[in-house]
Amino acid sequence: MDEIHKDFTYSSDKALSHFKDDSFSRAPFAKRIAEQIESFVNADSMVFGINGKWGEGKTSVLNFIEKYFEERNSSDILTIKFNPWLFSNEEEMLTNFFYLLADSLNKKLETKKELTGSLLDDYVKPIMGIASMFPGVPDIGNQLSSFFVKANINELKERIEKILLEEKKRIVLFIDDIDRLDKEEIYNIFRIVKLTADINYITYILSFDNDLVASALKDKYGSDNKQAGYEFLEKIVQVPLPLPKIEFSELRSFTMKQVEDVLYKAEITLTSQEVQEFITYFQGLEPFLDTPRSSILFSNIIHFSLPMLKNEVNIVDLLLVEGFKAFVPNLYKLIRNNKNLFLDNANKKYNEEEKKNELDKKKRIIEETIELYSENEQRGLIYIINHLFPAVEPAFEKFSIFRGDSLQWKKEQRVCSELYFNRYFLYTVSSSDIADVRVKGFISNLRNEDVDISAEEFASLIESSNDKLILNKIKNFIDTINSSQKKVLCKVLANTGHLMSNPNTFLGLDNPLRTTASTMVELIRTIENDEEKNELSQDIIIESSSPILATEYFRSLNIAGIREANDASDNVIDISALGALLSNQLVTELRTMLESDPKKISSSIDFPSLIYICKEYGQKSEPDSIIEEIIDEDKLYAIVLIESFLSTVYGNPSVTKGNVDKEVYKKIKSNVDINLIKSAIDDIYPIEDVDSMSFPENDNSRYSTVAQFLWQYEQDVE
Template sequence: MEDKNYSSDSPIHEQEQDRFSRWSFSERVAQVISKRSDPSSIVIGLYGIWGDGKTSVLNFIEKSLDSDENVICIKFNPWRFGAEEELLTGFFFDIADALDAELIKTGDKLKDFVKKAAPGAGAIMGAKGAGDAFGSFISGPDINELKKRIENELEKAQRRVLILIDDVDRLEKTEIHALFRLVKLTADFKYTSYILAFDKDVVAASLQDRYSSTAENAGEAFLEKIIQVPLHLPAVEKQVLREFCFQGVDEAINIAGITLSQQQVQEFVRNFSSAFDDCLTTPRKAKLYGNTLMFSLPILQGEVNPVDLMLLEGIRVFCPSLYGVLRVNKSLFTGTFRDSYYSNNDNEKDHIKNLVNDALDVGKNINKAGFIELLKNMFPKLQSVYGNMSYGSDWYEKWNNGQRICSENYYSRYFTYAIPRGDISDHAIQALSDESEKWGVELDRESNPLNEILTPASSETLIKKLRHKSGEISATASIALAVAITQKSDEISNPEVLYSWTTPFSQAAMLVSDLIQNVPKPDRTDLAKKCIDTAPILGFKLEIFGWLKREDENKPEKDVFSEASIDEIGKHLGKVIADELKDQKDITLLAPTSIPTIFYTLNKFVEKGYVNDYVDELILKDPESLIRIIDSYVPTAWGMETGVSHKSDFKRDQYNSLTSELDASTVLSAIEMYFPQAMKVSDDFPRLYDDDAEKGLLFLKQFVWLHQYVIRESEDTENESDEKA
């Protein structure tokens, strides 16, 4: 975006540029100065806060006097000078040069005279204070003669000199005092007028510091002695300021190529008016807000919610202290209070209130109620901080889809003006979806279009974003994406966690299932088989099959796989697994965490009893494989405090699950033959301890104990039946 798109903050000069009805005011001031018949000087104070348009009014005054031969305008800029000595001498020579150019025709002589006087001023200023030094300087004989000549020429010409001094309130305190001393000491020039533009409160406070040991209102009193005509800038109506501000907003939106719905426009205007109206105090504030949007909207176009961004930028411009709180407290403002029963929620709510309250107290012209209402709308979590409304986790997907700032997946983008490391832009996701239409299904690993974007580090973000968008992806793109993702499934992160379905690995299988659902129903079975064949690892083949959407008598759905289709796909998967095992592969080493699912698939879809035959042969080759089989059925437990995982015990549920696929007699015979020590069990169930080095042997003992218990249980049941008979 080019710089010319930004709305300049420079003061204006022409009447047609006047948006705030200041031209007539300026013209009136100019006419008073021009038509004044009294030859004595006059000092006018033009009061207004920073950004209120004082410089523009000075420009208007000068412009309206352009054609008036009775007045010479001199702009004296205090910012040109560093030290006080430069400020004082610069002021005098600016006047002398202007008079020389406009009034005195024999200028060389006067210029030499002025230059001759200048060195003496520097010597005096080096020895005395600035005010005293200048007083001595202008009271010297040479300077008095110069003043007389200038005054004589002014009186002869009957022309007035108007000296415009801007930005007085931006000088250092010592410079402010020196400037007012200067005006006081030179105010006896005839036919000379001064207009000093500044923030009255700022300058009065600076002068007060100078007179800190005197009366409380010493600064105000000093100003009253110097300023003979105090003028305040005409106030700008709030509606006019708001329209001016919204013009900048419209321009920023158009440049960014953003189209807002009517609902979004209403949402923005309602929130803006509620929170920012009182902050919109000057044209500069309004212009600053528009320029801020001119920068941020194009950078984040399509990557965030535009209304949220516009409102956040409003907070940044009008209440920087609150923006600072939001920027570093992501966890406090995203998501919801997930568990209202946790007592620490009250502590967190109080903490949020205190942070917000302190930040709003620091701001200027802040409508607290309006800002809090804005925050509640931007961050729904705060509805339960300032009221009783709460949101459940089911809203997370809606906030994600809306790219809302309250979503923890989008929050950081609003503050970095970029896609955070590890994240993937929504534009990239959209491009991926669009481009995949052309990929086809016959992809090879080396040329897979996902090679650059799908890595172990990026897999979680990519899969999550594609899942959110999966319902919008076309059938053609869905086929290509399903195959491409499956082909790279061995590079998808699969950490050990408490809930395995939350891993990117399982989420990727869910994504493939979602994409398969986007395909016309007659083609889905073949696509599912294609993905199973394409997956480079057995674990993902099983995950795909496990997450296919099935008929459920309790939840009847029309758009799912029929029982017949699932059976067809299951048989295909069973054959794939069986073919792998024909090569004499050890399943306990090939897919150690998937053994229960593999055993179930083989028995159900290949042949009942397949697992018994396979395990018999496997144990003959490697008896230790029996321990690995039982270990695969043992659940993983997680320490609540440490978060560290460890194997739990082999219990009745695991015994039932294993023996439903593998005959208990097969396992028991193998234990008796290869691990006889595990047959000796006590009456008490063998327990696993964290420091137990022989966990595998212990799992075997637990199997034996449970098997004996089941036999006794069965015998007791038979005896009870006989007694009843």
């Protein structure tokens, strides 16, 4: 966990300064403004107004304009940034405005005319009070006193114009974040601009939210009509330029890329089904995704939570809960502080009236929390709430029937599980070590008559730590486990196989599911009685809650060198009989999933292993029949089938799928009806004009996989 945190980088939401970082076409917009300014031939002053909401990129545009002049090395353009936040009143702003111009020109704006004492009070005293704000300018207090005692504003303006004319320079003056000032300061800024806008050779670029500034200005006029504020702006800003609208598709892609980066850095891999689930339900939050800043806020929040809760919660649920935190904080607080409201099942009430009252209460409280949002936004939020909390769904869906499955929610580490809910809000669960005494206590309680209880306890161990750590601890204590306990432990591991993570790691190293299989093989090898070995192996195959675990156990038996019954050995397993049993189990499990939940097939079945085991040990025609049924159910499984035969390429920094090369194609063809796959692809993913002379490049996309398969198919046909 610490290693992961070292690589993490939070986004500071800092405005962009380099064109290469531009994701929303702000750079071309800024370049056009800069080109317009550069093309000015007359001496007239000009005021540009960059208008946009907070977080839309106004400051980035200003930075890009400045960058453009810098890269062009425009000798006749002098850029200056004026920060009104440093000054507390109009006098300080005005005097420092002129000092900034003079200092930037590196000239002293002094005349020989002495000013009256009142001018000293108006300008010198405010300047002396803020001298410390310019630590880089030596003795600024004395300089400014001298400067402003000897000149009045009109003469200063004339002197500045003369210098600019003599130097053949145009000043581009940036004033940013005007809408973040208070109402009085906003008014002062625009008064200063109005007062100084007649100075030749100066171009002002102001950035602000038009609506916020207009509202502040109308209050200054004592008017309830915001139009008065807009009219004031129109008198000052000569070139109003609203920021180009960010296409939602761009903002959405930007957000998904942020999420992808966080998942990658946290070393979290979502299955295709999980990705689709996240995308589907995140649509309910998309109306709140209005600026790049909102996307970055969400990214920073999950940067914190995902590494801490990795392997301990359902990642899709966590992303959605954290979405509430980022975009709808009042709803997030309601959920966090009202666990029972979202988890309690109204069906537990004794009568229909109590049930109805409970559901009405849920609905009323939630609707009151989100009532300020639009109807469309409310629909999206309720859509997500119903998914995350099935106990709430009957309150909003008239014909919905609450079907609670606490065991399944527990297996999936869902936020709607009583066991997992608090983890989503407390961030206290970590991958820290677990006391040896707890692991030893679990082992000492292993009894044949209590397999289910031991399985629950083992699941609890995993929940309080992590599967990899617990497995390693158990392996450390194998020598202390008696024969009876070993048998129970094998059954416990088989029964809890669905809890084991199965990451795609190099050579399967540090893969908890494979470690579980090898641990069971290690336990089997220490049992002396051959008949008990065979019986226990059969129990493991039959009781395994994960088809992949059962398959991996069978494979591990072969790798471990446990031999056939006709070999003289102390380690005797009837591999043929076990393979036939596994073949039957896999086919039965597959047909069950096909009928009940086809979406689980791709993540629950290793197709190449299934085909091999069935053809080697079971009914050879069975794989063809069931694969045809699967593809008839969903043509996309034809592509999933191809992908299952691809090798995994481990590179830096990414893990990619290998090519559909000639050997891979032959392997697919030897195991599957190749024409069945081709026909399915033609129906759902037609790719025309495959270049017969050139093997398609692998860009790690499904498109390139299909294109490579079709290329091999065409070569084969020819």
